[in-house]
Amino acid sequence: MTPQVLVLISGNGSNLQALIDASRANPPTLDASIIHVISNKRSAYGLKRAADAGIPSTYHNLLAYKKKNPENPQEARQAYDADLAKLILAQTPDLVICAGWMHILSSAALDPLEEANVDIINLHPALPGQFDGANAIERAYEAFQRGEITKTGIMIHYVITAVDKGTPIIVREIEMIKGESLEDLENRMHAVEHIEIVNGARMALGKREKNMQTSEQ
Ligand SMILES: Nc1nc2c(c(=O)[nH]1)N[C@@H](CN(C=O)c1ccc(C(=O)N[C@@H](CCC(=O)O)C(=O)O)cc1)CN2
Numbered sequence: 655m656t657p658q659v660l661v662l663i664s665g666n667g668s669n670l671q672a673l674i675d676a677s678r679a680n681p682p683t684l685d686a687s688i689i690h691v692i693s694n695k696r697s698a699y700g701l702k703r704a705a706d707a708g709i710p711s712t713y714h715n716l717l718a719y720k721k722k723n724p725e726n727p728q729e730a731r732q733a734y735d736a737d738l739a740k741l742i743l744a745q746t747p748d749l750v751i752c753a754g755w756m757h758i759l760s761s762a763a764l765d766p767l768e769e770a771n772v773d774i775i776n777l778h779p780a781l782p783g784q785f786d787g788a789n790a791i792e793r794a795y796e797a798f799q800r801g802e803i804t805k806t807g808i809m810i811h812y813v814i815t816a817v818d819k820g821t822p823i824i825v826r827e828i829e830m831i832k833g834e835s836l837e838d839l840e841n842r843m844h845a846v847e848h849i850e851i852v853n854g855a856r857m858a859l860g861k862r863e864k865n866m867q868t869s870e871q
């Protein structure tokens with residue numbers, strides 16, 4: 655059966671589009687079916703990309719949880735994450751890909767996925783341990799201007815509760831260019847992302863298949 659992939663997004667969805675295009679190429683460069691997209695932002699353009707591709711999507715709204723429990727935002731976030739895991743597992747994916755998903759996932763989201771043996775990977779626009787967290791490209795750009803670094807990169811990694819600390823699957827270094835604008839650096843990095851997110855998905859699915867065959871022996 656063709657592996658089923660669920661993608662988490664928050665914005666433009668250009669990496670989601672790369673996954674859709676790879677899975678629908680003739681012949682496919684990614685042997686998988688993108689079965690569902692979940693966004694934490696109603697305005698995410700990636701939701702339109704999913705609709706245009708005929709892929710079902712869900713807008714999972716954190717604000718509703720915070721309004722229901724204004725006294726305890728931490729509890730609200732836990733409930734949000736627990737329901738996110740239920741939304742994901744209801745689609746029975748083989749792999750979940752964070753493609754610009756801009757929420758830190760707590761154990762309330764990750765533990766049910768682990769228990770269900772569903773792998774989750776993330777695309778992060780920095781080298782391991784370099785600029786963990788949000789706004790990594792801008793932070794790398796500023797560090798380069800200060801003469802602190804000469805290169806940045808992108809990685810595809812497994813997701814654990816420690817943000818951007820999961821085992822890397824792919825790491826690609828990207829040289830920085832003196833005088834280059836932030837926008838030009840971002841464009842160069844996105845071009846690399848669109849290639850490596852497909853390669854990372856393929857590698858994660860391949861590893862999963864191998865592990866399942868080994869456990870069946
Ligand atoms: N538990 C994990 N959750 C997530 C990981 C991870 O490795 N472990 N990767 C991230 C993606 N990401 C970087 O790659 C990242 C995204 C967002 C943030 C962040 O600080 N988000 C803020 C809210 C930002 C917003 O809503 O605009 C937050 O969650 O409070 C850090 C890292 C996906 N999640």
Ligand SMILES: NCC(=O)N[C@@H]1O[C@H](COP(=O)([O-])[O-])[C@@H](O)[C@H]1O
Pocket residue numbers: 663664665666667668669670700753754755756777778779787788789790844847
């Ligand atoms: N920390 C996670 C993070 O910063 N992810 C970044 O969000 C962008 C999503 O673009 P897209 O919505 O066009 O795919 C990508 O640049 C990705 O590396």
